[in-house]
Amino acid sequence: MKIKYNNFLIIVPIFILIASVMSYLNYINEVKEIKWGMQTKAKSIEIPSRIFIEEMLKKQKLSEILENIKPKFQNILNYNQAKRFYISQDGHILLDTDSKTNANNLSLPKNLKTTTLSEAYLKNELHIISIHSPIKNTKQNTILSIEVDNTDFIERIDEAFKEIFYVMIIATILGLITSYILSKIVTNKIYALNNNAKAIASGNYSRNSYIGSIHEFTDLGDTLNIVKSIMKEIVFKTKNTIVEEEKFRSDDDLVNTYNDVLFDSKKDTVNNINIAINSIGYPEAGYFFDSFSSSGKLSAYIAKIEEQSSSVDTLLKANAAQKYISSKINDLDVQKLQKIFNLSYLEFLSVDENNLLHSQKIVNENIKDSTIDLNDNLIHLICKDSSLVEKELNIYIQNYPELNIEDIAKDIPSIFTDVVGEIFIMIQKSTT
Numbered sequence: 001m002k003i004k005y006n007n008f009l010i011i012v013p014i015f016i017l018i019a020s021v022m023s024y025l026n027y028i029n030e031v032k033e034i035k036w037g038m039q040t041k042a043k044s045i046e047i048p049s050r051i052f053i054e055e056m057l058k059k060q061k062l063s064e065i066l067e068n069i070k071p072k073f074q075n076i077l078n079y080n081q082a083k084r085f086y087i088s089q090d091g092h093i094l095l096d097t098d099s100k101t102n103a104n105n106l107s108l109p110k111n112l113k114t115t116t117l118s119e120a121y122l123k124n125e126l127h128i129i130s131i132h133s134p135i136k137n138t139k140q141n142t143i144l145s146i147e148v149d150n151t152d153f154i155e156r157i158d159e160a161f162k163e164i165f166y167v168m169i170i171a172t173i174l175g176l177i178t179s180y181i182l183s184k185i186v187t188n189k190i191y192a193l194n195n196n197a198k199a200i201a202s203g204n205y206s207r208n209s210y211i212g213s214i215h216e217f218t219d220l221g222d223t224l225n226i227v228k229s230i231m232k233e234i235v236f237k238t239k240n241t242i243v244e245e246e247k248f249r250s251d252d253d254l255v256n257t258y259n260d261v262l263f264d265s266k267k268d269t270v271n272n273i274n275i276a277i278n279s280i281g282y283p284e285a286g287y288f289f290d291s292f293s294s295s296g297k298l299s300a301y302i303a304k305i306e307e308q309s310s311s312v313d314t315l316l317k318a319n320a321a322q323k324y325i326s327s328k329i330n331d332l333d334v335q336k337l338q339k340i341f342n343l344s345y346l347e348f349l350s351v352d353e354n355n356l357l358h359s360q361k362i363v364n365e366n367i368k369d370s371t372i373d374l375n376d377n378l379i380h381l382i383c384k385d386s387s388l389v390e391k392e393l394n395i396y397i398q399n400y401p402e403l404n405i406e407d408i409a410k411d412i413p414s415i416f417t418d419v420v421g422e423i424f425i426m427i428q429k430s431t432t
Helices: 011-057 062-079 151-201 215-235 251-262 311-327 334-340 390-399 405-415
Strands: 082-089 092-096 121-123 126-134 142-149 266-270 273-280 287-294 297-305 343-351 356-363 366-373 380-383 422-429
Touching (some): 011 082, 011 142, 062 092, 126 151, 273 297, 273 405, 287 311, 297 422, 311 334, 334 343, 334 356, 343 422, 380 390, 390 405, 390 422, 405 422
Antiparallel strands (some): 082 142, 121 126, 266 273, 273 422, 287 297, 297 343, 356 366
16 A cells, blocks of 8 residues: 555645635625725715805805815815816806816716716726715706725725735645645554554564554644634735725614714823823714824814714714824814814814923814913813813712723713713823
């Protein structure tokens, strides 16, 4: 009897088959999520833009606001990946942010009743999708159209497709290694047993035969587990993104997930200055908050946008404002921020090199500045405007001086269960 290594190569195509099926299914799922991300990105730009125009149309005619709209659109173009805005009426262009490009090749929908999205198409070496939305409060059929750059999403689809080949290469290598190890284990045991049988046949009865336990199959199982772990890590690794992200099947899913994003507890530490932000329940629509540590500086804020026509629109606009702040945190103009997103309330906190906490509060365009010295090592509490539980929170903090602000921020939402919608920030300079 002669056992050859080739007999075990059957393992290799099995590995490749499993890897190719898993990676292909994952590729299909990723393509669906990425396309959803493209659509969500376009909607997050279209909704606040359309609402902004419709609010202006309540006070002025369309012809009177066109010149005021174009600079606002330009501000949006400066901080996101939208490439073009244009407004058409009955198939005629009224406003176009890209005056240099010929408008004859633009898609100008007519008699549009609901928002529509195009499939991705190539334009000037960029992958673009167009979103068209009818504007209310106008006599004629007026449509806002936006071209959004989704090149990065298309590149992610290409990367996901390439991963199929990477996984198959790894599966082939692991299959070859596993088949070689398995053949060595089995053949060595069989050859040892065969030699012992020959010794007994020759009259040597003192030689014992010991096969051992079935650890070899355990080793094979461990190898398969390693293969599974590597394949899961490569094939099902988390994509970041904007899309980041959940597959929403209803407006309720969208609202709940955006609430989790907007009102998730935050904490940061810079130069022994600790900050923690949390909320008791979900605050009323339009509120959001965050904290940042960038370039050795610590910042935090509580803000509120005006409530939109629906909770989904409100949360989308709040999320857009939150992302804008995070992208501009190193050179943020608070007053410009308030005007761009029409914030009814904003309290922006920043700590300087002298451990002084500077607060700039804007309430309905009224600005108030204040400063707190953190060198006293006390816990300083900042609540959203007109907080009903600020006094109770201060009492709780004073009664438990042994707790740090991170522990307090976790405890308070579970203690004040009868209160809903309060946001609080705690900041303290640690003594160590």
